Amino acid sequence: MLVTTFAGLTPGVFYGIIGILLTLMSQLTRTVNFSQMAVGMFGGYVGMTMIQKLKVDMWLAAFVGLIIAAALSGIIGWIIATWLPNAQIATRSAVTVAALLLIVSVSSVLFGANHSNFKPLLQTNVAEIPVAGVKLFVSQNLVVLLLFALVIIIGSSLLLKRTMFGVRLRAISDRQAAAELIGVNVKVLNVGVWVVSGALISIAISFMPNTISNDYISFSLLVIAGSAAALVGSFKNLWLALLGGVIIGVLQGFVASLPAFAAYKEWVTFILILVFLLWNQRKEVWDVAR
């Protein structure tokens, strides 16, 4: 039980990274990016196909996957920035749902049924911690993902606070129309954020543990676990988004270790989303009552 629960940490950090990216995207581009995982998935599958069919080195394949994910994400961002620059967040997000569905269906045509052996770049464990008679394995992937999450959180906060580039991004986030009027290149910056988010998710996917199911659809729908994580941080706090991801991963690991409930592992995400929505609702009712 302890082993499985602990093993949930790696997918948990992965969900956390999705949550962090969703939070940044919603703040900087006013979009809940449901295509976040799908673009990464697409890049990942192109990379995997290159490894299998062309016997390309896996690091090179991962790099090509990254470029493709970044480009795809940039295209979606460009479409939204061009045709829906002033639309409500719901409309903008709807475009990403459409993109998600399109990417999944194109994938099934391009890659056929070839989707069972998606592997992370690193395969070994860095440490084995003996606890209460069992061994907990710390994989290289866990270490890399955790460091990556920290790099994104700390890096983005430094970028936003300390550079003019970041100041412009925050200005757009505050008042897009006013930023445009003073000469900020809103569209280029917006699309840039999309490109970077595609590249970042692609890096995370390269180290995604293979315990996470990875057919096109489940893979793309990991964005739901990511949204639940982002919800824990109210789509504002990156640290809480990471924590939310870890909670989901560990809870899933724990549930999977209970024979009677193992089949309901995926429900953890939905229950967490529900609890958080109800909790927020309760707070709002409380605020109104006062």
Next chain:
Amino acid sequence: MSLVLNDVTVSRGVGPVISNVTLEIKPGEITTLVGPNGAGKTSLIESIAGVIIPSAGSVVMNDVDITKFSKRKRARSGLAIVEQGRMIFPSLTVRENLQLTARTKADFDEAMALFPELEKRINNNTVLLSGGEQQMVVLARAFASKPKYLLLDEMSLGLAPVVFMRLLPVIEGIAKSGVGVLLVEQFAHLALGIASDAMVVTSGRVSYHGSPKKLTSDAELMRKSYMGE
């Protein structure tokens, strides 16, 4: 060399809200434009700023036709707009607001010098500032871009007259430095006091154009400019 609107018509939903307006803003001078609520003053400014493209007529800045320019390109060519409402970037500090438009340290310092009282607030988020201070930030930010022309849309809205009077000499100073200013205002007497040219817009048309002194001394004309016909 001036900013010219030639026979501009602006349409919005129902129909024209600005009809065949011609005006000229000269460098170093303040043109004050007054008119009742809904007369089309904001629409006029927005057509110069590129927020709406006129359905007829042209906007020419220093002999360059900018009618079809993007908002960004207009800003780059020397047009600065202070929109209606307090258009600060609330989560940015005073310093960051000015850094957005200042191209050099000298431009930044010169803009900060307009309002020495902002100095002690420089690292505060602008959302924490008073309404008057926020307008100071917006005006300083516009000036930091070293504009050739500055359009000000009802900066006084929601400010006490005494606070607005703090802004007026600064606007005058900006004009003296060579910037052409279009001042759209409801505090007509105060705004006309610093103007060298005055216009009244009612129902989308210019109903008076001439000396500010003549306008302020004509009670009937002033009443119309507040209330409309």
